[in-house]
Amino acid sequence: MKKITLLAVCALFSNSLFSQQWNGNTNSTDPIFRTGKVSIGTDNNNDRLNINGNLRLTGNSGNKIVFGGGSTAPTGTTYVGDDGNFHIRLDGSKLYLHPYSSVFLFDEPDPNPLLKKAFSMESNGVIGMGTDNFTCSGCAEYRLFVKDGIKTEKVKVEIAASNGWADYVFKDDYKLMPLHDLDTFIKTNGHLPEVPTTEQAIANGIELKEMNILLLKKVEELTLYTLQQQKQIDLQQKELQQQSRSLKELAEKVKNKD
Template sequence: MKKTIAILCTLLCANSLFSQQWTGNNTTTDPIYRGGPVSVGTTQSYDRFTLGKGNLRMVDGMIKFGYFTPPRGSFRDSYFTIQNYVNPSSPSNVDGLYIYPSHDGLSSIDDVPYESKAFFISSASKIGMGTNTLTCADCDSYRLFVKDGIKTEKLKVEIAANNGWADYVFAKDYKLMPLKELQSYIDDKGHLPEVPTTEEAIKNGIELKEMNILLLKKVEELTLYTLQQQSQIDKQQKYMDEQNKRMERLEKKIHK
């Protein structure tokens, strides 16, 4: 009997302690809440909810992360937000996920403000930085779309195959366009063969890798033209040297 009373007292005390911490109906479906902060995985409380270890999952909503600076004992004003974006033309579908710094939230029925396009992950697993326009002509295979430029110290572009480089220009069987034909082409078209026009470059942009390979090809063709001209110059110089020698011999005979 004493054990039973002790167990009941323990349960009542536990329930009393729980009721002091949390408010709400004691059911498995009704919400519970509390006025003070909650900490999980740590004894420190920097915000209303502090997660010390583990992962945080929130479904069908917006996630905002604030930052607390313990040395200063205060909150920083900045935070960033993770929020679903619903396309107004098809509100039943979520088109992607935004991650952006603190400012007014998005509205699923309004156009996305410029500042909200800091980082966008589309439902097609494409990434936009500064833009949520991730489709264009002939770019379905692209994954990263960046607006306003990229500043970097290094950029390495992979070459998929041996024939992806322009050294085939130096092959023995490569047919170099004669200079007269090249002159006619430039006079007619106003640009080098294979090089896009100004209008085409503005309309379609340029492929950085393909353009570098094309420029290398033109440099190698220019090298071949230069070598051809140098060979012709050498032949002419040799002919002139021989003619000068013949003139000298003739002059000597005349003097005799």
């Protein structure tokens, strides 16, 4: 009997001790909370919640990790932690990843705007590097925006269909602009047909794939012009040779008569 009484007292004491660690109702549905720090799998108590191991959210009801803005944080801005080197920042509909700087935590002026925008992503999946400005004329179909240059070893551009390449210039039914018409066009407009003007290129930029195809088209047209001229030169040389032979034959006849 004494043992049973002792076990009951211990159980009540441990339950009382545990209940003192948390605030809230003692049922299984109402929230419980505490003002101290909680550590799981570790005795590290540097932060409010310290976990040694993985953190997994399970369920199929749209699990989320929600970060509430503090009194010093700008309205509508949520900050996700950093490791002293990089900082992840949620601001409205954009996600930012950039080198760490304490000024980015609040509304202080940015020391380098491009630094904060090192990597940004819009909620619709559009990605920016060095910029978060995804709004411009004709930009709706683009997914990657880069400020400044891109250095890479290779760039491969897909061609949607065979008629997207410029080899149709070599088809027998292709109408090549006569050279005298081309000369008139250049003198009037100051640029090649179909090629954007300087003003248009500055205002709208150029589409690299389209421009490469257009330049190939002009090279192929130039090749056709060259071949045409070579045919004319060959024909003229042949006519000159025939005239030269005819003159020699005529000269021989005249000489023989004398």
